[in-house]
Amino acid sequence: MSYVLIIGANSDIAKACAREYAKNGYDLYLALRDKDRLNDFKQDIEVRTKRAVKLLELDILDFNSHQGFYNSLDEKPLGVISAVGYLGKHKEAQKSLKETRKIIDTNYTGVVSILNIIANDFEKRRSGFIVGISSVAGDRGRKSNYIYGSAKAALSAYLSGLRNRLYESQVQVLTVKPGFVATKMTEGMDLPQRLTAQPDEVARDILKAQQSGKDIVYTKWIWRYIMLIIKAIPEWQFKKMSI
Amino acid sequence: MLCTAWGNYPKIECKRYKFNTIEELGEIIDSKSPLIPYGNGRSYGDSALAHHIIETRQRDYFIDFDEKSGLLYIEAGVLLSEILEHFVPRGWFLKITPGTKLITIGGAIASDVHGKNHHKEGCFSSCVKEFEIMLPDGKIVTCTPKDTPNLWRATCGGQGLTGVILRAKIYLKKIESKYIRQTTIKTANLKETFEAFEEYSDMPYSVAWIDCLAKGEDIGKSLLMVGDFDSDGELDYRLKDTKTIPIDFPVFALNSWSVRAFNMLYYGRVKEKISKQRVDIDTFFYPLDAIGDWNRIYGKRGFTQYQFILPKESSFEGLQRILKEISNSGKGSFLAVLKLYGKANNNWLSFPMEGYSLALDFKIESGLFELLDRLDRIVVEYGGRIYLTKDVRVSKDIFEKGYPNIDKFREFREKNGMSGVFESLQSKRLEI
Numbered sequence: 001m002s003y004v005l006i007i008g009a010n011s012d013i014a015k016a017c018a019r020e021y022a023k024n025g026y027d028l029y030l031a032l033r034d035k036d037r038l039n040d041f042k043q044d045i046e047v048r049t050k051r052a053v054k055l056l057e058l059d060i061l062d063f064n065s066h067q068g069f070y071n072s073l074d075e076k077p078l079g080v081i082s083a084v085g086y087l088g089k090h091k092e093a094q095k096s097l098k099e100t101r102k103i104i105d106t107n108y109t110g111v112v113s114i115l116n117i118i119a120n121d122f123e124k125r126r127s128g129f130i131v132g133i134s135s136v137a138g139d140r141g142r143k144s145n146y147i148y149g150s151a152k153a154a155l156s157a158y159l160s161g162l163r164n165r166l167y168e169s170q171v172q173v174l175t176v177k178p179g180f181v182a183t184k185m186t187e188g189m190d191l192p193q194r195l196t197a198q199p200d201e202v203a204r205d206i207l208k209a210q211q212s213g214k215d216i217v218y219t220k221w222i223w224r225y226i227m228l229i230i231k232a233i234p235e236w237q238f239k240k241m242s243i
Numbered sequence: 244m245l246c247t248a249w250g251n252y253p254k255i256e257c258k259r260y261k262f263n264t265i266e267e268l269g270e271i272i273d274s275k276s277p278l279i280p281y282g283n284g285r286s287y288g289d290s291a292l293a294h295h296i297i298e299t300r301q302r303d304y305f306i307d308f309d310e311k312s313g314l315l316y317i318e319a320g321v322l323l324s325e326i327l328e329h330f331v332p333r334g335w336f337l338k339i340t341p342g343t344k345l346i347t348i349g350g351a352i353a354s355d356v357h358g359k360n361h362h363k364e365g366c367f368s369s370c371v372k373e374f375e376i377m378l379p380d381g382k383i384v385t386c387t388p389k390d391t392p393n394l395w396r397a398t399c400g401g402q403g404l405t406g407v408i409l410r411a412k413i414y415l416k417k418i419e420s421k422y423i424r425q426t427t428i429k430t431a432n433l434k435e436t437f438e439a440f441e442e443y444s445d446m447p448y449s450v451a452w453i454d455c456l457a458k459g460e461d462i463g464k465s466l467l468m469v470g471d472f473d474s475d476g477e478l479d480y481r482l483k484d485t486k487t488i489p490i491d492f493p494v495f496a497l498n499s500w501s502v503r504a505f506n507m508l509y510y511g512r513v514k515e516k517i518s519k520q521r522v523d524i525d526t527f528f529y530p531l532d533a534i535g536d537w538n539r540i541y542g543k544r545g546f547t548q549y550q551f552i553l554p555k556e557s558s559f560e561g562l563q564r565i566l567k568e569i570s571n572s573g574k575g576s577f578l579a580v581l582k583l584y585g586k587a588n589n590n591w592l593s594f595p596m597e598g599y600s601l602a603l604d605f606k607i608e609s610g611l612f613e614l615l616d617r618l619d620r621i622v623v624e625y626g627g628r629i630y631l632t633k634d635v636r637v638s639k640d641i642f643e644k645g646y647p648n649i650d651k652f653r654e655f656r657e658k659n660g661m662s663g664v665f666e667s668l669q670s671k672r673l674e675i
Contacts, residue, residue: 023328040304047305048329187261 005029005077007058007114008084010037012183013133016203017081022049024207029077031058031069060084060110061102070117079129080118081206082111086148087185093147100147107151112158119162122171129172131210132159136179136218139227142243163215174209175216178202179223195220246296249538250287250635251491252545252607255668261298268407269381271297276379277666280403282347283322286354287548288635289668290402297407299349305329306410313415314372319349319408324482324532326415331480331524335415336472338370342580344529349408354632355400355593359448359528362585366593368399374411379664383409396648397655400593402631404656404665404675420473421480423448423527425520429513433463433563437599440583443469448527451581454506455569455603462566465581466513470527483525483533491543541606547635549615550594550602552584553627558599561625565601565618572614576603591648591655592675594630602633612636631669639673649675 004021006014009030018028022045030038035055042053058069086106093099115130122128137145138152156175163173180186180196197205202219209217218224230243246257260275262268272278278295302320309315313335315326323337324344330336341356350356352374355366364370373387376398388395398405428443430436436451443449446469453465531537538546553561562581569576580602587596594600605611619641622629628645629637643649653675656662
C-alpha cells in the first residue's frame with residue numbers, strides 16, 4: 001500500500017499536497033471531475049519524483065457514483081485527502097437555491113458521501129488517515145460568505161464526529177483549517193500578505209500535521225489565534241461588524 | 244501595488260499579470276504592453292521592473308528528463324532550487340549555477356547567469372539546448388543557437404526584452420556526492436590574490452572573498468575558495484529551512500565600523516595560509532540562501548550591488564584603483580566577491596569576458612551614486628563593463644561603452660517589434 005488518494009485534485013492546495021506527498025515517497029491517486037486537465041501535472045510529478053501517479057475521474061456531486069469509484073480502486077489508498085472546495089458566488093446564492101445547493105453539496109454533502117465510504121473501509125481494516133480541508137470560514141458565519149462558511153462548519157463538525165468514531169480503529173482524522181491562501185479561488189482578492197499562505201506552505205503544514213498524528217491544524221498557524229479572537233466577540237457586537 | 248526587486252530599491256507602483264494559458268499570455272502582451280517578464284524577483288535592480296509586469300513563477304512544470312544524456316525539460320518558472328531538490332539525490336547537479344538557487348530558469352537565461360565555474364564552463368546559455376519563447380506577435384518560437392542565432396544572442400542575457408521564455412531544455416551534470424572538497428587560500432594583497440587565481444585555475448570552481456576596506460599594503464587581501472565535487476556517493480540532499488530576517492534593519496545598523504568588524508572576523512577566522520574543508524552544496528554554492536530575505540539587513544532604503552568586470556590585461560591596475568577609491572570612501576560592503584572569468588560568449592548583452600570581476604553591495608545612501616559614477620569612469624577607462632542584472636543606476640553612456648554589440652541588440656529589437664512591447668525601467672534608462 002503506497003497510494004494517497006487526493007480528492008478535488010485540481011485545486012491549488014491539492015496540487016501542492018500532491019507534490020509534497022510524492023516528494024516524501026508516496027504514490028498518488030488524483031481524483032477530479034475532468035481528469036485530462038491534470039495530464040501535464042501528472043507528468044510533472046513523475047519527472048520530479050519518479051512516483052506513480054494515476055488520474056481518476058470523480059464527480060463529487062454525483063453521489064451515486066461514489067461507491068463504484070472506490071470499489072474500482074484495485075489497491076486501496078493508505079490515506080485520503082479531501083481538498084474539495086467551492087467558494088461560489090455568495091451574492092447569487094442569497095437569491096438562488098441552485099447556487100446555494102451547489103455550494104453546500106460540493107463542500108459538504110459530496111465530501112461526506114465519499115468519506116463515509118472510505119471511512120467504512122478504513123475502519124474495517126483498522127488503518128489509514130483521512131484529511132479533510134475545511135476552512136476558518138466555518139469557525140464563525142460572516143455576512144460576506146456564510147453559505148460557504150456554514151457548509152465548512154458542517155464539514156468541520158462531521159470530521160470531528162468521524163475522528164471520535166474512528167479513534168478506536170486507529171484511523172487518524174485531520175481537520176485542516178486554512179486562512180487566506182493565494183490560490184485560483186482567491187485570485188483578484190486583495191489579501192494581507194502576512195496572513196496569506198502559499199499553497200506549498202499549506203501542503204507542508206498538512207503533511208507535518210498528518211505525520212505527527214494531529215487532529216486539527218490551522219494554516220498559517222496564526223489563524224488559530226485570529227479565530228480565537230473572532231469567536232470571542234460577543235454576538236451583539238459581531239452582528240454590527242464588517243469583517 | 245508596490246513592486247520591487249532584490250535590492251528593495253526602487254519601489255514602484257505596478258500591476259502584476261499572471262497567465263494560465265498561452266492564449267491568456269498572448270492577450271496580456273497584446274493589451275498591457277509595455278511590460279516586462281518577472282520571475283522570482285532576484286535580479287537586484289530595475290531590469291525586471293516596470294509599471295506592468297508579467298509573472299512567470301507559477302509556470303513550474305517539469306516536463307521530461309532523459310537519464311542518459313541528463314537533458315531536463317522544464318517550464319521557465321521552475322526554480323533552480325526545485326531542480327536541486329529532486330535531482331541531487333539522483334546524482335545530478337546544475338552544470339552552471341549562480342550564487343543563489345532561488346531564481347527561475349527564465350531568469351537564468353535572460354540574465355545569462357554564470358557561477359564559480361565560469362572559467363571552465365561559461366554562462367548558463369552553454370547548458371541550454373533550446374528554449375521556447377513567445378514573441379510580441381504571440382508566436383512561440385523554439386530557439387536554438389543554430390536555427391535562430393540572432394534571437395538566441397539577443398535573448399540569452401537580454402534581460403527579458405525579447406519576449407516571454409516559456410520552456411527550456413537544459414543539460415544537468417552527473418555528480419557522485421553532495422559534498423565539495425574545498426581549499427581556502429588566504430592571500431595578503433591583490434598580487435597574491437591574482438597569483439592564487441592563476442595557480443588554481445585548473446580547479447572547476449573558484450571564487451574569492453575580498454576585504455574592500457583594507458588599505459595601503461593590504462589592498463586586495465582575500466580568501467580564495469576553490470573546490471570540486473567529492474566522490475563518496477553521499478547524495479542525501481534536502482532543502483533546508485531558512486532562517487529569516489523578519490524586519491528591515493534600521494538604516495544605521497550597517498556602517499563602516501560594523502562592516503569593518505565583520506570583515507576582520509571573517510578574514511581572521513582563517514588561520515592558515517592554505518586550509519582544506521569538506522562542505523556541502525548549500526554552503527559552497529549558496530551561502531546566502533541560508534538566510535531568507537537577507538536583503539533586509541540593508542534597511543528600508545534598500546541596496547544595490549555594483550558588479551563590473553575588467554579585461555584580464557588591465558585588471559590588476561584597474562582593480563587597485565577601484566579598491567583604493569572604495570576604501571577611501573569608507574562605504575562598506577559585507578560581501579565583495581572577486582572572480583577570474585573565462586572567455587566571453589557571443590551573446591550581445593552577456594556580462595562575462597576574460598578578466599576579473601568584482602561585486603559589492605552598498606546600501607542606498609547619499610553620496611553613493613556619486614561614488615559609483617566615479618567607479619564607472621575607471622571601469623570604462625580600463626575597457627570593462629557593468630552587469631545589468633545587478634544594476635539600477637548606470638548611465639547610458641557608460642553602459643554603451645562596455646557593450647560593443649548594443650546596436651545589434653537595439654536593431655534586432657526594433658526590427659522584430661520588441662521595442663515598446665517589452666520594456667523595463669532599465670531598458671528605458673539605457674534606451675535599449
